[in-house]
Amino acid sequence: MNKNPIVDLVDEHKGIVTMLNIMQKITSKIQKRENIEKDHINKIVEFLSNFADKCHHGKEEDILFPELTRNSANIPLINELLGEHKSGRDYIGGMKASLHDFSTGSPGAYHIAINMQGYITLLVSHIQKETKELFPIADKEISENTKNLIEEKFEELESNIIGEGKHEEYHGWLKMLMSIYLGKN
Template structure:
């Protein structure tokens, strides 16, 4: 059965791949090497649209409220929401630094610094969701609720990022992987 947590876990693997790419990119930035602005803009769009608006949006609007109904989950859910907020601050810092970005500038260092913070935060965040929150969701949410949520996710994805964008982002991931990791 297609389930909400399987969908989110699949998105987590895309996000984790992007984190590896960002690790390599920030190394290059810190070494004063050239990183094309176009690549940085792709990473930024992926983080703000795919990871934040779409993925964190599904969690915050649909999954978290269901799990919050059980007091036993409330501490963890609050912590995860806080982490989404911090991740947004790092994305905002990167967006601002991109305005005057050029190789070897202090803006390049700011981009690298915020990427590194984002990597640390999201690695632990994804681990917590995969190992603590999602098993609770699979156990506690009825089959009916999960089925409805899968439909809500599809509609949300369509409304928020639009037709075909998901595939385009996966294409970017593959291209950036080849360029920075292979």
């Protein structure tokens, strides 16, 4: 059966966008000096660092992008996306740097909210760019055979970085945070 790695990335974008919506609620609560459980912030930062960055951006940077830069016309777009991944990492670093000082109304809480807001704005436009510009190019320029190979490499990278059990755990966190902050089950 043919596998399409683009479908995999689109599914991951859906999970990341859900987390961005949760983070949007949390940043406005922090700005209103409402109490947020620190454990929720810890879980979000781990999700962003391992799932969104190491796993999802890792699949793009290590496996998909090198395939697309064989066509030099794609290099400017890929460089733009790589720069955005790097900025995303800086925002996650900013959140991590203030985790030790997260409590209601603390400077660390506001620093985390500012970094979350920057990350949300960046990732919303990044995901739109990949959906509208990158994925159609990938779909058109990559052969079915290579798509199958890419999917195999994606699965390998995912099990090396996250592992089956952890992946399920992240889905559980997403569900739990969705029901708390978005009122959805």
